[in-house]
Amino acid sequence: MRLDRLSSAILDNKRAFPHTTRLNENDYIYAQSGLSHEAISLFNTMKDEGINPNNITLSGVLSACASLGALEIGKSIEKYAFQKGLLHDIYVATSLIDMYAKCGNVENASKVFDEMPLKNIVTWNAMISCYAFNGRAKEAILLFNRMSVSVKPDDVTFVGVLSACVHGGMVKEGREFFNQMRSFYKLVPKIEHYSCMVDLLSRAGLVHEAWDFIQKMPEKPDEITLGALLGACQKVGNLDVSEKVMRVLLKIEPRNSWNYVISSQIYANLKKWDDSAKMRLLMRQKGVMKVPGSSWIEVDGDIHEFHVGDGLHIDSEDIYKLLEFLYIEMKLKKKGYVVDRNVVKGKNKKVEETLPKWWKFIEKSRRKQIDIEQ
Numbered sequence: 001m002r003l004d005r006l007s008s009a010i011l012d013n014k015r016a017f018p019h020t021t022r023l024n025e026n027d028y029i030y031a032q033s034g035l036s037h038e039a040i041s042l043f044n045t046m047k048d049e050g051i052n053p054n055n056i057t058l059s060g061v062l063s064a065c066a067s068l069g070a071l072e073i074g075k076s077i078e079k080y081a082f083q084k085g086l087l088h089d090i091y092v093a094t095s096l097i098d099m100y101a102k103c104g105n106v107e108n109a110s111k112v113f114d115e116m117p118l119k120n121i122v123t124w125n126a127m128i129s130c131y132a133f134n135g136r137a138k139e140a141i142l143l144f145n146r147m148s149v150s151v152k153p154d155d156v157t158f159v160g161v162l163s164a165c166v167h168g169g170m171v172k173e174g175r176e177f178f179n180q181m182r183s184f185y186k187l188v189p190k191i192e193h194y195s196c197m198v199d200l201l202s203r204a205g206l207v208h209e210a211w212d213f214i215q216k217m218p219e220k221p222d223e224i225t226l227g228a229l230l231g232a233c234q235k236v237g238n239l240d241v242s243e244k245v246m247r248v249l250l251k252i253e254p255r256n257s258w259n260y261v262i263s264s265q266i267y268a269n270l271k272k273w274d275d276s277a278k279m280r281l282l283m284r285q286k287g288v289m290k291v292p293g294s295s296w297i298e299v300d301g302d303i304h305e306f307h308v309g310d311g312l313h314i315d316s317e318d319i320y321k322l323l324e325f326l327y328i329e330m331k332l333k334k335k336g337y338v339v340d341r342n343v344v345k346g347k348n349k350k351v352e353e354t355l356p357k358w359w360k361f362i363e364k365s366r367r368k369q370i371d372i373e374q
Helices: 002-016 019-032 036-048 055-068 071-083 090-102 106-115 121-133 137-148 155-168 171-183 191-203 207-216 223-236 240-252 257-269 273-285 316-332 349-353 357-366
Strands: 294-299 302-307
Touching: 036 055, 036 071, 055 071, 055 090, 071 090, 090 106, 090 121, 106 121, 121 137, 121 155, 137 155, 155 171, 155 191, 171 191, 191 207, 191 223, 207 223, 207 240, 223 240, 223 257, 240 257, 257 273
Parallel strands: none
Antiparallel strands: 294 302
16 A cells, blocks of 8 residues: 555656756655665665755755665765855755764764854754663753753654653653643643653563553553553563553454463463463464564675565575674673684784675674784
């Protein structure tokens, strides 16, 4: 259905707009439709054909980079925007902040934000969310306070600052911000704000209060909110609330294997073996299969996707060898790595030139620089 609507939109563009405008519009459509690879590919095609992408296109392709975690591609687009005089365009700059935030590069996001000559509420919200989702709760709250002096926060702002409280474990502050929405800013909390509060309380182990928030929600809770509470119930060993959450989850998401698995584990942790077995049996009876997890990473400008336990990637054999090597080294030494001089990155230029590309993959996934032990 989504592809049908996408094709229709692109066809309408083809009829209504000239070639250059159409390509800009189509690139934006790809990005907003979740077709991130296609958006980046079309952007590169436009450059190859000598067509100048406009600010909306750059904003869209940066969103595509954000969704893929394609940091290096995003950086190259920033350079392109600088060359074309679009770096301080409010749409491009805000998208840059969002891209850097989702790639975990808070410093670059902050630099773009600080250098913007003009900021609107979307820009402020993007930077607050950047701090929030990268675990820098205090900076998010400080920026919120700075913003509120001259710009009135909206409901999106409060999603960001409440998320900061979630990631920072700031229960008291979260309650205060939630109450301020109505009492001071005259904003009506939406399901997103209630979900943040449920997540905050769940992580703090306050599962009964979290359940109370769910019951007060203006709409039915989604599976993510309920899942967070169910996970918290497992952590604190609460059966009362967990069974209430289970019943709701299994109604709205009967095909999600995680719901059955976590419910079974909760019963098992409480030594309710019969109930645990019943949950596993119910899963089999409904024909629900566990879906393997997946992840992706950017290496040398290419996006590589992996699924749990698969061997389909062209370099799977080398990757598993490196993972096995790291596992052995981590067991031998808790801090740092004892590594072979001939395969690891160090100060020797010749060694670095022979570095296998998938060692770079391991470096990035571990988020740790690997040096030759002297």
